[in-house]
Amino acid sequence: MVDVGEYRRTARALREAEEKYRSLVEGLPAVVYIADFGEDGSWRYISPQIHSILGFLPKEFTATASVWRERILPEDRDRALEAELRVLRGEGRLQCEYRITAKDGRQVWIREEGDAVRDDEGNPLYLQGVMYDVTEMKLAEEQLVRSLEAEKEASARARALNDMQHSFLQAVSHDLRTPLTSIMGNALTLQREDIHLSPDEARELIGALAANSRKLYRLVTDLLDLDRITRGVIEPKRVEVDVMRLVSNVLEESATDDHPVRIVTPDQVVALVDAAQLERIVENLVTNAIRYTPPGTPIWVSAERNGTGVVVAVEDAGPGVPLELRERIFEPFRQGSEVVDHSPGVGIGLSLVARFAELHGGRAWVEERNGGGASFKVYLPDGSAPVARAPDASLAAT
Structure with missing residues (x-):
């Protein structure tokens, strides 16, 4: 007779150990x-968690060797296969991350770690490992990266805003101080009773007072208008306007001795626009041309009908505007590639031009002038607003 008691006890212990191991594995x-190794290597075992992570039953996932390979995203597939080959070549443990498509179409991030099981001679027999679902961690990492990028952008914007504010305060203080100094000096001269001025000298001082007062008025008006536009409290009040008559009036008020300014549109051009805003557009474009071109540079002003609107152009024979600055100079407090020493400015004139154009449903842009220089253009569509009575009869179309 054969004593099988020891055999049965050993078999029972193996079954209990296997059940404990399976319970432990399937509870992870x-x-x-x-x-097995290789693209065509079969699956010997896969735990039930494959269903909760990828939606496949174990028998579905292990039915063919290609299920795993074909569902890895193409851009990640070579990296995952190479990680397995490194283990086969004895180059360490399998460690890689890749994206795989679940049964329901979801993309799941997998972190896989594994080792080769080898025979007594060190030859690889099969691969055993673990796949972790790290999708939530990857999403959190991506959100963290986005948050960091957003923080960097916010910091850069804050620094740029701080630099812009500093430049703006410097420019405003200069633009206020310069005419104020002249006004104060001329006023004090006129006030002194111990100085006897001839009528011509008095007129010259009074003229300088008026000119510098107009500069201050334009600066303060620009600042107030920019604030009102930003807060959305300005709307165009459209009237029929004789554009070239309006241009002529603006040029008379902003006449300059060191820049010849010519009107090159002798014919009448009528547009349905806000007369006051068009005045500011022309005034700021002409002032900009004077400020950023050398003395003696000719300037031309024109207007023409274009479809259902009007295009106003102010051109000069100066150095022009670099291509990379042609959009940025219409931003507030931009002054182009360099500050002009002889005529610094706040840098809001062109921004107002663009904003007034946008209020009309149009746009402002700059391009190279034929023959060299800059050509600033503004398109103002007539719009569908009812025609109001012109506030200044001299500007009304006849």
Whole structure:
């Protein structure tokens, strides 16, 4: 007779150990697997967690060797296969991350770690490892990266705003101080009773007072208008306007001795626009041309009908505007590539031009002038607003 008691006790212990191992493996929040090496290597075992992570039953996932390979995203597939080959070549443990498409079409991030099981001679027999679902961690990492980028952008914007504010305060203080100094000096001269001025000298001082007062008025008006536009409290009040008559009036008020300014549109051009805003557009464009071109540079002003609107152009024979600055100079407090020493400015004139054009449903842009220089243009569509009575009869179309 053969004593089988020891055999049965050993078999029972093996079954209990296997059940404990299986219970432990299948209770892990990850997929445990045993698989043969290679693209066509079969799956020897895969734990039930494959269903909760990828939606496949174990028998579905292990039916063919190609299920795993074909569902890895193409851009990640070579990296995952190469990681397995490194283990086969004895180059360490399998460690890689890749994206795989679940049964329901979701993209799941997998972190896979594994080792080769070898025979007594060190030859690889099969691969055993674990697959972790790290999708939430990857999403959190991506959100963190986005947050960091957003923080960097916000910091850069804050620094740019701070620099812009500093430049703006410098420019405003200069633009206020310069005419105020002249006004104060001329006024004090006129006030002194111990100085006897001839009528011509008095007129000259009074003229300088008026000119510098107009500069201050334009600066303060620009600042107030920019604030009102930003707060959305300005709307165009459209009237029929004789554009070239309006241009002529603006040029008379902003006449300059060191820049010849010519009107090159002798014919009448009528547009349905806000007369006051068009005045500011022309005034700021002409002032900009004077400020950023050398003395003696000719300036031309024109207007023409274009479809259902009007295009106003102010051109000069100066150095022009670099291509990379042609959009940025219409931003508030931009002054182009360099500050002009002889005529610094706040840098809001062109921004107002663009904003007034946008209020009309149009746009402002700059391009190279034929023959060299800059050509600033503004398109103002007539719009569908009812025609109001012109506030200044001299500007009304006849």
